[in-house]
Amino acid sequence: MHRREFLSTAANPDARHDYLVELHGEPAPGTRLTLRYVPDRAVATPDGVAAYLGALSGTAGNSGPEALALAVLDDLNNELIPRWVEVTVERTLPVPQRVVVEDRQPSWDNPHLFIRLRRI
Template sequence: MDILTRRSHIETTRNPDERLDYLVTLNGTLQMGKGASVCHVVIRYIPDQHILSPESFARYLKALGGIEWSHLEEAAAAILEDMGNEVVARWIQVNASTGSEDPTSVPGHQVVLEDKQPQWENPGLLARLGMI
């Protein structure tokens, strides 16, 4: 699946109040390819102009399940890049993990990636977020 097709599954709407810094958390599951392990994905972001609908995030992850990912890091990096391009959050974190309950996965494999807009700072809010 090419990058534009992948990103076409992401739908955003206007942020109801761009003046506020607030945290949005969405989670779902990603099949790492046909017959491959299941990955749990959590994104946390502080919106700027757009917010991502939970339904769109679920459809996006389902579409990504049709891709044969070589490793968890590759899938997590693609999610971060896609969300960064389409949602354009002030700050975003992608947490992708496979757990020991899945016999086809490496026990306890977790990847956490973050990005933020260069001029955005809110250390008080980020300090209050739960640890990874």
């Protein structure tokens, strides 16, 4: 089973509104993953994200944080098709490192939401 298949989704309870979903996990010891997204038609289920993190654990320690962040971004874009998504990968060893990647649907923008995101 490909890791992407673990990402189960549910219907967005109200796609008329923009709202932020934030999830945290640790796919490998010393590696912290933060997912932030604005859903479109689907939201990730907590059980699906937990299973996905488990599937990532085999590769998370072997690839660099850049490769991991880009792989997760690609998976989320394919399974959730969010309006906006940000993936952050942080590692503490051998030196503290943080990688942030972002993507959005071409026609989507919400400046008011982004102003609040900067404060978080």
